[in-house]
Amino acid sequence: MPDLDFTGLAEEARQAFKPRFDEVVRRTRRRRWWLAGLATVAVTLASGGVAVGLAGGTASTPDETQVTRRVALTPVAVGDAARFYQLVQSCDTVVCHDRFGVSSDRGARWTLRDAPGPADASREILLAVNLTVVVAARQGSETTHWVTTDGGQTWRPATAEDRELGVNDRIMFVDGSRVVSVAAGTGRVGVAPGEAPLKEARPFEAGSAWGLVGFTGNRTGLSIAWSVPGARPWEVLPLPRDDGFMDVTTANGTDVYALYQGEGGIQVYASRDGGRTWTPGAVVPDPHGSGPMLATRTGLLWLATTTAVLSSTDGGRTFQPHPRFVAAGALTFDVATDLYVASTKGVNPRVWVSEDGRTWAETPS
Amino acid sequence: MDSEADLRAIYLASAGRLVAVLYALTGDYAEAEDAVHEAFARALSRPGQLRRVDSPEAWLRTVAMNIARTRFRRRVLLDRIVHSGRLRPRSVPPISPDRVALADALQELPRVVRECLVLRYVADLTIADVARAQQCSVDAVKSRLLRGRRALAARLDDRLDDKEESRA
Numbered sequence: 001m002p003d004l005d006f007t008g009l010a011e012e013a014r015q016a017f018k019p020r021f022d023e024v025v026r027r028t029r030r031r032r033w034w035l036a037g038l039a040t041v042a043v044t045l046a047s048g049g050v051a052v053g054l055a056g057g058t059a060s061t062p063d064e065t066q067v068t069r070r071v072a073l074t075p076v077a078v079g080d081a082a083r084f085y086q087l088v089q090s091c092d093t094v095v096c097h098d099r100f101g102v103s104s105d106r107g108a109r110w111t112l113r114d115a116p117g118p119a120d121a122s123r124e125i126l127l128a129v130n131l132t133v134v135v136a137a138r139q140g141s142e143t144t145h146w147v148t149t150d151g152g153q154t155w156r157p158a159t160a161e162d163r164e165l166g167v168n169d170r171i172m173f174v175d176g177s178r179v180v181s182v183a184a185g186t187g188r189v190g191v192a193p194g195e196a197p198l199k200e201a202r203p204f205e206a207g208s209a210w211g212l213v214g215f216t217g218n219r220t221g222l223s224i225a226w227s228v229p230g231a232r233p234w235e236v237l238p239l240p241r242d243d244g245f246m247d248v249t250t251a252n253g254t255d256v257y258a259l260y261q262g263e264g265g266i267q268v269y270a271s272r273d274g275g276r277t278w279t280p281g282a283v284v285p286d287p288h289g290s291g292p293m294l295a296t297r298t299g300l301l302w303l304a305t306t307t308a309v310l311s312s313t314d315g316g317r318t319f320q321p322h323p324r325f326v327a328a329g330a331l332t333f334d335v336a337t338d339l340y341v342a343s344t345k346g347v348n349p350r351v352w353v354s355e356d357g358r359t360w361a362e363t364p365s
Numbered sequence: 366m367d368s369e370a371d372l373r374a375i376y377l378a379s380a381g382r383l384v385a386v387l388y389a390l391t392g393d394y395a396e397a398e399d400a401v402h403e404a405f406a407r408a409l410s411r412p413g414q415l416r417r418v419d420s421p422e423a424w425l426r427t428v429a430m431n432i433a434r435t436r437f438r439r440r441v442l443l444d445r446i447v448h449s450g451r452l453r454p455r456s457v458p459p460i461s462p463d464r465v466a467l468a469d470a471l472q473e474l475p476r477v478v479r480e481c482l483v484l485r486y487v488a489d490l491t492i493a494d495v496a497r498a499q500q501c502s503v504d505a506v507k508s509r510l511l512r513g514r515r516a517l518a519a520r521l522d523d524r525l526d527d528k529e530e531s532r533a
Contacts, residue, residue: 004517006389006486009467012460013385016394020402021376025369027406265459306395330395346399 018307030348072349073098075332077128081339082106083151084351085128087115087135098123100135100152107341107351107363116146116155126172129184134158134172145172147187158182158189165192167229171203171210179212197225197234204248205335213239213248224248224256224275237275251295251357257281257316259293259303266291266305268316281316294333296340296357304331304342324352324360372409379422380405382488383429389483391433392472400436404429426488427498430480470520474513481509482517 071089078084086101090112097119099112115123117137121144126134131151137144145158160180165171169181169190177199179192201214204224212225212234222242227234239245244261256271258278268281284291286305294302301312302322309325312318325331325342334341340354352360380401387397404425408415418424471479477499484495485506496506 004467004514004521005463006467006482009389009460009464010382010385010487010489012464013388013394013468014381016459017381017384017398019377019380021373021405023402024372024376024405024409027402028409306398330399347403 020307027348071347072101072343072345073123074125075345076107076334076341076343076349076351077125077133078334078336078339078341079128079133079151080130080336083128083130084341085125085133085152086110086343086349087123087125088112088349102152104151106339106353109364113152116148117144127170127182129170132182132184132187134182134187134189145189147182147189149185149187156187158187160189160191162193163190165190165210165227165229169229171212173203174198174201174212174214197227197236198223201225204250206250207253209253211248211250213245215242226253226274239275240269240278240280246291247293249293249295249301251297255295255299255315257293257295257301259291266303268293268301268303268312268319270316272315282312282319284310284319292331292333294335294340294342294357296354298357300357302333302342302357304333306330309342324362369409372405372415375415375421375425376405379425383422383426386426386483386488387429387433389468389471389487390430390479392468396433396436400429400433401425403432434476466521467517470517473520474516478509478513478516481506482513485510 071091073087073089076084076086082104084101084103084107086103088099088101088110089096090099091097098115098121100115101110101112103110115121115137116135117123118139121137121139123135123137126136126145128134132147132149133152135146135148135155137146146155147158148155165179165181166183168183168185170184171179171181172189173180174196175191177195179196180189181192182189196212196214198212198214198216200219201212204211204213206226208228210227210229214223214225215221216223216236216238220242222239222245223236224239225234225236239248239258241260244267245258246261246266247259248256249259250256254272254274256275258269258271260267260269262283265283265285267283269278270281271278284303284305286307291303291305293304296302299313299315301316301319303310303312303319304325308321309331310319311322312320331342331344334343338355340357340360342352342354342360344350350362352362354360383401383404384394384397387400388394391397391400407428408421408425415421415424471482474482481495481499484490484498485492490498492503492506492510496503499506
């Protein structure tokens with residue numbers, strides 16, 4: 001009979017908590033600022049100042065209204081150097097709707113369009129490349145993948161076809177033992193006929209290569225797998241260990257970093273030969289053990305913990321807090337050619353962009 | 366009661382307990398912290414709200430749970446869609462693996478049963494208070510607790526067996 005020690009769970013979880021009342025104050029300030037902005041809009045509407053779209057009673061196109069985003073449901077997905085996408089929830093006084101946010105100026109202004117799928121579906125952006133975006137929408141036990149090739153103006157349900165991975169394909173996920181991809185530009189979804197190189201795998205950003213991280217066995221043998229579109233078959237290389245894996249990142253396919261949850265914090269491992277050999281790097285204290293990692297082409301390694309965003313200039317051996325992201329909340333990174341993006345979700349979403357992976361600017365500034 | 370100083374005192378006294386409850390409910394420590402911070406931010410941004418309640422901690426727990434229900438329903442569903450059986454970065458506190466296993470096993474229970482167990486055993490509410498919180502009878506709470514404990518024990522037993530098999 002296993003131990004159902006709820007008291008121990010409650011006590012240890014309570015002790016792990018580090019009070020941060022400043023975070024409450026910060027959220028409150030932003031909430032007041034946001035509500036004040038909303039009140040201003042309401043007053044303007046009441047006085048008939050802006051009747052188009054937002055009022056909802058005209059024949060114009062409310063689904064194309066230029067407005068500030070509401071609650072961000074997902075991190076920003078980067079289509080290209082200018083085009084960002086994000087699922088948001090937009091509420092009026094009666095009802096909330098999920099909307100598909102599109103920005104063509106790096107997040108300075110957003111256009112909210114109808115999100116694909118039924119109104120009460122739960123959605124996630126699976127992939128964005130240029131104007132091609134795939135959104136998974138689930139309603140009950142039904143999941144539909146929706147594809148747009150015009151930046152969210154029109155959507156169609158994806159129908160998968162059996163075909164080999166092509167050079168224009170981006171991997172979306174591994175379904176069972178099959179790699180599922182979408183072709184940038186056409187939005188055609190393909191299921192590769194051969195067995196995927198890893199089980200229970202997910203893709204990771206690997207520059208011009210395809211990268212997968214998953215298991216070789218039954219939840220054992222955690223590994224990464226590389227392949228170059230049309231050039232070489234999958235190469236499977238073991239990661240440092242199985243337990244506690246959190247993230248893997250590379251900017252060039254040679255310098256690869258793996259992140260694990262360790263005893264005293266989160267442990268970084270580095271490889272200088274594409275994942276053939278690994279050496280342990282810094283152990284970063286993080287009470288919550290979260291954190292995506294981002295390797296950039298200028299050599300900087302970024303690590304977003306729950307309490308700070310850190311950067312390393314020595315290949316993950318040491319990390320320093322970065323002042324740009326103080327009190328930013330949980331960050332997520334995304335990458336497009338020549339652009340890095342960091343974003344947060346929630347009521348007060350924030351977006352930072354960087355062209356060199358070194359200096360970041362918040363947008364709108 | 367609702368000034369920033371007062372709320373800070375309530376925060377220091379109760380936020381840890383609330384995070385523990387939300388962690389047991391969601392299985393994700395960062396998300397639990399986020400929901401609790403959001404609940405406190407709502408309290409601070411609505412002056413007078415806490416003055417009207419008998420137990421600020423109970424009110425904050427309810428708000429945080431509502432935030433978690435709304436926010437995590439999406440996440441859980443989407444995890445099933447997108448990450449089902451696949452690797453996904455998780456956020457767990459630095460606590461012993463047995464406790465993490467218990468929190469993980471709780472996530473496999475139906476929401477109403479999970480909430481019942483967490484309110485009773487982690488938040489330490491009386492059975493009558495749990496019944497009020499869940500708007501059901503005391504007998505229903507007892508039944509959920511019994512079912513929930515049995516289901517949890519079975520799940521943890523399975524995990525133990527799996528671990529031993531993989532060692533062997």
